Amino acid sequence: MFVTERQNEIRKQLLEHKRITVSSLSKLLHVTEVTIRKDLEQLEQEGFLVRQFGGAVLKESPAALPKQTALQLSCPVPRSQEKLKISALCTQYIQNEDIIFLGGDDFGCFIADELKKSRQLSHVIVITNCLYITVCLSSVPFVTLFSLGGQLYNVNGIHAYYGTASDHFLDTLYINKAFVGVDAVSFEQGLMISINEITNLYTHLKKQSDEVIFLFESSRFNKRSLYHLADLCEAQTIITTSNIPNGFKKHCFDSGIKLFTAFENDLDQPIIQEE
């Protein structure tokens, strides 16, 4: 069980019983008392509860319940430097008044994180099927948010809606930039993905979008994955990192695929530490 999940459970218990002991929580959640104390400390800082000897009580006044706490999720995917670079580049690709789609994959979550910080945008419409992205962007003033419904799946730790209901809703929308992360790419097999639900979603996405932007780490080039998503010639735009092999760069340039690459280091002058 992750920290967030555990803390949410503690919140739930507290809201139900108003008071709770450390030992009962420890038994309930199968973690040591030390861990529970840490969690309670954190929740106290948030203003959710007041710690007492041996346990905690819910802070009485309803005003003390900050609205955001209910709508807070930490990013469900581990941070990866390369994916972050690619996502930062994607965020630069988003313009004002764009209607974008962010999928329930690692890249989608990172793009949402980056988008939240953007200072250049004044209005963007975001369509997503991912629970984390919905929560993440719900408080961003310049984002108009549409969330697809349907059956909630937990795919590699990311909660997202898939299935006919979300497909139907998607069919009623118009999108100009759809960001789709893929798991593997090769010249022969094209773009591949390890989750079958996404292939289905993509067929609808393809119809509704002006431009589908495929994202992958350069290490995923010439690898294999379970399901075929699209042929390479279907792609219009690809964003990856600059250490992708030269053969791939040449292929993209000559066959009309816009290839954007994120760079390993920053363009700015490095800071030299004096020793």
Place this chain on the structure above:
Amino acid sequence: MDLKTHSSIFFRNMSFSFTDQTIFTDFNLEILPGEVHYLLGQNAAGKSTLVRILSGLLPFQNGTITIGDTVYHPGALIPAKKHRIHTIRQNVGLFDNMTVFDNIYVYCMDARSQKSIRSLAMKFLDEFQVSFELDTFVSALSLAEKQLVEMMIAYIIMPDILIWDDGGFDIHGIHMHQFNLFLNKLKQEKITLLYFSHQISEIVSLADRITIICGKDRYLTLDQSDLNTKDIASYMYGTNIRKLAYPRFPGHSVPCEDLLTVTDLTTRNHTLSGISFTLHAGEILGIAGAAGSGRTQLTQALIGVNPLKRGTIYSHSSGSLIFNPAQAANEHIGYISDEPQKNIFPAMVPTSNITISDLNAVSDLSFVNGQKELKIGNHYLALLNISEADKPLHKFSFGEQQKIILARLLFSNTRIIVADEPTKILDSYSKVDIYNLFNSYVSKRNALLLCSSDFSELAGMCDRVLILQDGKISAELCKPQLSEYAIAMSVYQEKLKFSETSTI
């Protein structure tokens, strides 16, 4: 001379392909004896392949080429010589460390005696009013004069078929009257001239017929009387034969601050007059123009190399004017040329080549600190994905050299890069790298001035394009109207004045 056979060249169903790329399929063309035939095609349309096939450097796979009545089997230089084919390949054929006469002698020695070569050469110098001597070293000559030497060699050889490949370089350095004289001479001797070029120049109007090559089996031959800019431009650029993908980020709609303002710029040598424009932060501004319109002159003026007669170049960052290269460097204006080998220190390793732009930053007192240099150098090499960096720079590819020059400019905090055909001699994968570097460069509120003769590059990468015409700005094209075709139309419409005869 009077034994000349006046033979025509026939290409019949010729095909040619490299292992991974088909260049021609079923290429059919007849070149009439004694005509001046202009072969026009975009970069990578297959011009230079055709030149190499004709001059005997490449064998083709299928079909036949006949010259007169005999079948031509290229793939070796001997048959080319037998058919009296001579090729002028711009900037390739001359030995820099030899005199003009030695260069001529190398090419002509099997046909004539030294004495007759010398007398013919003297005759050429006289006829064409050339200012240099036969004993001058070629390295001391300007580009235009080198072209005259190449013409001189062709003049002395007097081949039946002359192939001229301008290799992507402008020939405007030669005075038009000299070129005219040369053409007349060719016509007199009934020599067939095949002129290959990637752009429309004045020479188009001197040609008898023009063939536009668009690669594979697409080509169009026009007579001089049928010519009009619209047809040429639409055939060359309108129908996208090869859709190339230029990775350019959509520009910010928010107006950005001015970085550089040029007002009424007029150079002392009168190649430019009354140029005014403003360069904003975060934009890529393109400069397009036909050969001789002053593109290169403009880039040189901006970095202070080309002395000004009138007008100002105002840098907004410090509020000062730029008159010379030192001031341009102080204002963080950097320059990239088309040939990276001109700008590097070939014997030095890449890291030293990068840090050379700001030695103060890597020095302790007045000594260069090798460790600092290495640290900074490696930072940029990692950025550019260059490995095995411990060999001298001349051993790297042009693409890598060009990237290292870019890194050098980044290291010295350059805010404005003036690039004169930066990707002209690069492979497509190096282009992708350079374009992506440009993208992230301008996204940091810097600006790029991109001069290019590749219209698709300008249309793909620029936010705005200025059209130069005889040293003046004749038009400005902005994003929605910006296309390869639009640029070609504005560049060539005025230039050739075809519009008078055609029905546009």
